[in-house]
Amino acid sequence: MKVFLDAGHGGKDPGALGNGLQEKDIALSVTLKVGEILKRHNVEVIYSRTTDVFLELSERTNLANKANADIFVSIHCNAAENVNAKGVETFSYPNSTKGTALAKCIQDSILQSKIYTLNRGIKTANFAVLRQSNMPSALVELAFITNIDDFKILKDKQEELALAVAKGILNYLGVKYIEKTKIDCSPWAVEAMEWAKKLGLTDGTNPKDSRLI
Incomplete structure (x- = not known):
């Protein structure tokens, strides 16, 4: 199986900011860790970026489509003006049955990891990376960088987040996780x-x- 991992934002686009963190840095760190876990399970991994570089949204999906990836997973952090907003949510493209299944596998895995108690649910959105990718796709918002509790998770629990996302992807692919x-x-x-x-x-x-x- 071939999985395309997209670390959100990068380069001149820092993404969400909060509590001294930048979304682009968290997304890249977690994405690379997810990739290493998948590769240990003989899953082929392609990244949109492995360094702090800027890519247009269309460049990300073009890379995935050209590689003929089986699934596309974009990793992000959330933000809100209300600093009390917190939790995890995962998106798929509207009316994409396989995309919804992929999003559910990732969301369920993160919740089962016990990193979170707040489930913001599985949702649909017309995000460019979901719309323009030819394969089942999901975009996970790991946590709110603007919330102090979620900030601590994003800062200190990156290994656990990566493992949860990777397990969700493996579950969708039908690959058993091995310690x-x-x-x-x-x-x-x-x-x-x-x-x-x-x-x-x-x-x-x-x-x-x-x-x-």
Whole structure:
């Protein structure tokens, strides 16, 4: 599977600002972390940007369309004049069944991670990146950069946010998430260990057990 990851904003466009943070920096950091998790699961990842550069919205979707990506996921932070506004929400393009399913997988995964208790829901919007992408697409607003509680999550919980988004994408793709300690081994080694555990030869804590050699 081929996943296109779009870190929102960048370069001369900082995106939302709040509590000393810039949306473009949070989006890029989380996006790169999401990509690394997906690549560990043998998912091909293409990025709109991997550095602090500016791209037009059409450039982002053109890259995804040209790459013939299977899905498009854009990562952002939210903002509001009301500093009490908080929570997570994920958007898909109106009447896109697959886009809605993708958005739901990502939204549900973030909520299940327990990073948030406030669910702002799955919504639809005529955003350019959703409208112009040829594949199922979703745009996730991770949190409100203007809210002090959400700010702390965006600042200190980027690994957890990335893992939740990645798990949501993997769920949509039908790829089972494997813990990092296991996936760092070769696939056959993981299968062999699972086989040995089923036979009662090991509990998985001592891979050099003489019974396994």
